[in-house]
Amino acid sequence: MKVLVTGGAGFIGGHLAEAFLRDGHDVTVLDNFEPFYDEGIKRHTIDRHREAAREAGVDYRLVEGDVRDRETVGEVVSGVDVVVHQAAQAGVRASVEHPEKVTEINVDGTVTLLEASKEAGVNRVIIASSSSVYGKPQSLPYTEDHPTEPVSPYGVSKLAQEHYARVYTELHDLPTVCLRYFTVYGPRMRPNMAISNFVSRCVNGEPPVIYGDGQQTRDFTYVADVVDANRTLLTSGAADGEVMNIGSSDTISIQELAETVRDQLAPELAIEYESAREADAEHTHASVEKAGELIGYEPSRSIREGVEEFIQWYEENQEWYEPLVRGA
Numbered sequence: 001m002k003v004l005v006t007g008g009a010g011f012i013g014g015h016l017a018e019a020f021l022r023d024g025h026d027v028t029v030l031d032n033f034e035p036f037y038d039e040g041i042k043r044h045t046i047d048r049h050r051e052a053a054r055e056a057g058v059d060y061r062l063v064e065g066d067v068r069d070r071e072t073v074g075e076v077v078s079g080v081d082v083v084v085h086q087a088a089q090a091g092v093r094a095s096v097e098h099p100e101k102v103t104e105i106n107v108d109g110t111v112t113l114l115e116a117s118k119e120a121g122v123n124r125v126i127i128a129s130s131s132s133v134y135g136k137p138q139s140l141p142y143t144e145d146h147p148t149e150p151v152s153p154y155g156v157s158k159l160a161q162e163h164y165a166r167v168y169t170e171l172h173d174l175p176t177v178c179l180r181y182f183t184v185y186g187p188r189m190r191p192n193m194a195i196s197n198f199v200s201r202c203v204n205g206e207p208p209v210i211y212g213d214g215q216q217t218r219d220f221t222y223v224a225d226v227v228d229a230n231r232t233l234l235t236s237g238a239a240d241g242e243v244m245n246i247g248s249s250d251t252i253s254i255q256e257l258a259e260t261v262r263d264q265l266a267p268e269l270a271i272e273y274e275s276a277r278e279a280d281a282e283h284t285h286a287s288v289e290k291a292g293e294l295i296g297y298e299p300s301r302s303i304r305e306g307v308e309e310f311i312q313w314y315e316e317n318q319e320w321y322e323p324l325v326r327g328a
């Protein structure tokens, strides 16, 4: 199968592209290496892709280009079976500072890709959405029919993406699936996220810093589970036209997360607190029943198990990853 992964140099797209290559698919990555965080992490990912392609004996192509560029997108979509769309300006806080940029990349970029996918007659477009579409919880865990009232420009852009996907399915019979990821973590994760921050600070004997009182609770998703969901959707039409939560269905408070990391790495450190950040969600918690029913999705780890695994990976990869993650 020929798969296009947009944003394939990034954290999640990088894992997806590598898994697809190892599964024996030909993969094209489209990524403009947006300087949102250190490019070195992305270059490392691309090296892994090349190695995976060599080992699996499949074709790999990296196109350094923009998902908003019609000509490039038309060219890379041609001949592709499935499009896996991860390219985005991620991050709630960045979206508060630069709402126009988020709209251009996340909304205009998605429409350009959907249009090209329609023209090329691809079998399916799988789109990375986000738990940020929900906004303030009226009930938890979030089921997919929970009201969507995003509280950040990022959440609005992800919701707009979902609506465009639905409209392309309804108007043009283009099969689309939107996956609402709940904060994803794991090897090569983006800097400036709670888990990477806590681990990196504690490893270096610096106290973990919590923004707010730490009582916010989060559902964190291990990246391998995100890979499994996308992998199933390459060949399954069971969720065409649907949006689905992809989470761990487990939660942890930020306080407990900081304590878990601190206790494992530097028990002598006292946790520090700074004021809460604008537009951050108070609580997230995914119901994954729908994804379970439609594609057999099942989270593989509890958050505590996943965090332990991440700490181990961090320590093994500290030499190259740390300067990049801390320089961000």
Ligand SMILES: NC(=O)c1ccc[n+]([C@@H]2O[C@H](COP(=O)([O-])OP(=O)(O)OC[C@H]3O[C@@H](n4cnc5c(N)ncnc54)[C@H](O)[C@@H]3O)[C@@H](O)[C@H]2O)c1
Residues within 6 Å of the ligand: 006, 007, 008, 009, 010, 011, 012, 013, 030, 031, 032, 033, 034, 035, 036, 042, 065, 066, 067, 068, 085, 086, 087, 088, 089, 090, 091, 105, 109, 128, 129, 130, 131, 180, 181, 182, 183, 184, 185, 190
């Ligand atoms: N990481 C999470 O916790 C999380 C949670 C919910 C949803 N998501 C979504 O998952 C997807 C992947 O997120 P991530 O954490 O891997 O982020 P990331 O920033 O690591 O990856 C995004 C990639 O997209 C690329 N990109 C950005 N603008 C582009 C453009 N105009 N053209 C081409 N490429 C472009 C970037 O260079 C980057 O490599 C995003 O759509 C994000 O909104 C992520």
